[in-house]
Amino acid sequence: MSEPVPYLDLRAQMKPLRAELDAAIARTLDHCSFCLGPDVAQFEKDFAQFCDAKFALGFNSGTSALHVAMRLLNVGPGDEVITTPYTFIATSWAISYCGATPVYVDIDDATFNLDPKLLEKAITPRTKAVLPVHLYGQPFDVDAISAICRKHKLPFVEDAAQAHGAKYQGRTIGTFGAVSCFSFYPAKNLGACGEGGALVTNDVSLAARAKSLREHGSTVRYHHDEVGYNYRLEGIQGAVLGVKLKHLEAWTRGRQRVAARYAELLAHTPLKLPTVTAGNESAWHLYTVRSPRRDELKKHLDANGIGNAVHYPMPLHLQKAYAHLGYKAGDFPVSEQASREVLSLPMFPELTDAQIQRVATVVKDFFRV
Ligand SMILES: *Cc1c(COP(=O)(O)O)cnc(C)c1O
Numbered sequence: 001m002s003e004p005v006p007y008l009d010l011r012a013q014m015k016p017l018r019a020e021l022d023a024a025i026a027r028t029l030d031h032c033s034f035c036l037g038p039d040v041a042q043f044e045k046d047f048a049q050f051c052d053a054k055f056a057l058g059f060n061s062g063t064s065a066l067h068v069a070m071r072l073l074n075v076g077p078g079d080e081v082i083t084t085p086y087t088f089i090a091t092s093w094a095i096s097y098c099g100a101t102p103v104y105v106d107i108d109d110a111t112f113n114l115d116p117k118l119l120e121k122a123i124t125p126r127t128k129a130v131l132p133v134h135l136y137g138q139p140f141d142v143d144a145i146s147a148i149c150r151k152h153k154l155p156f157v158e159d160a161a162q163a164h165g166a167k168y169q170g171r172t173i174g175t176f177g178a179v180s181c182f183s184f185y186p187a188k189n190l191g192a193c194g195e196g197g198a199l200v201t202n203d204v205s206l207a208a209r210a211k212s213l214r215e216h217g218s219t220v221r222y223h224h225d226e227v228g229y230n231y232r233l234e235g236i237q238g239a240v241l242g243v244k245l246k247h248l249e250a251w252t253r254g255r256q257r258v259a260a261r262y263a264e265l266l267a268h269t270p271l272k273l274p275t276v277t278a279g280n281e282s283a284w285h286l287y288t289v290r291s292p293r294r295d296e297l298k299k300h301l302d303a304n305g306i307g308n309a310v311h312y313p314m315p316l317h318l319q320k321a322y323a324h325l326g327y328k329a330g331d332f333p334v335s336e337q338a339s340r341e342v343l344s345l346p347m348f349p350e351l352t353d354a355q356i357q358r359v360a361t362v363v364k365d366f367f368r369v
Pocket residue numbers: 061062063064087088090091133159161162182183184185196197
């Protein structure tokens with residue numbers, strides 16, 4: 001019996017960093033700045049530089065950063081925000097938390113990202129903003145979406161929770177929209193030892209307001225200018241993220257290596273493999289293949305100890321939480337078909353070539369090729 005291959009192996013990531021992380025956390029324990037503080041401030045500077053952005057602000061999750069992004073654009077009750085139904089639910093929560101309505105637009109079959117060809121038709125006088133996602137680490141069509149947004153004088157926000165360091169036509173994602181939001185959930189490309197997120201922008205006034213909203217709507221202690229939140233990033237997470245950020249580029253190269261190897265080894269299977277739009281670089285958060293026989297393939301991988309996951313089994317317009325929006329099956333056929341066909345294979349920088357080959361062998365065995 002061959003060794004099982006885990007879907008994700010965070011222990012493999014921790015091992016070489018353990019001494020450095022222990023020391024960084026110990027420093028935080030010594031200086032006792034547990035909410036924001038110098039470790040977060042340093043990480044914010046470093047992460048802004050990583051994104052080629054002027055400002056990065058630490059948040060206690062990607063979801064809270066997205067919520068504040070919507071507040072920055074004054075999204076409120078009666079407003080519509082156009083987004084994709086094919087993403088993690090938190091993208092839509094940010095809109096709902098403001099009392100606004102998510103309006104979905106189907107995805108492009110090749111990239112799983114919001115299809116710009118369908119965007120303009122969804123714009124109404126109530127549309128306040130557009131919220132596309134760089135899904136699985138692959139940049140969305142920034143030029144097409146920016147052009148439509150410019151024409152209709154609408155701001156857009158990048159949900160970059162899966163795409164740290166991805167490149168669109170040579171430029172790192174994160175400053176194309178008014179604001180972009182990242183997640184540092186442990187399984188993301190850059191993960192905290194707990195929850196974390198960031199809001200990135202080049203706009204000085206948006207950055208100042210985001211800073212205030214993150215801390216109870218306050219710039220002067222105990223004076224509150226608007227209803228805010230406790231969305232601060234913890235000091236210990238800032239220290240951890242500072243250590244890990246130094247490795248992010250190497251990890252992304254590791255992910256690219258894994259993706260290239262899968263592409264080679266799985267080329268002659270009936271699977272539809274992920275593609276990256278010419279001129280772009282995916283951050284390869286996930287390696288997601290497609291097959292009409294997904295459920296059988298999943299069982300086969302499970303039975304052979306190959307980790308796998310479905311991202312995502314149900315598009316957002318069909319979720320119970322959004323039943324009141326009145327969508328029905330068939331409204332977004334591309335998203336619905338993707339949700340029936342996708343399967344994510346093990347994808348993390350520490351995967352060895354032997355592990356990748358083992359995954360490929362089990363997949364090929366399923367198709368008998
Ligand atoms: C992970 C994720 C989020 C939410 O981030 P959290 O840090 O878990 O709150 C939002 N959008 C997408 C696309 C994500 O993958």
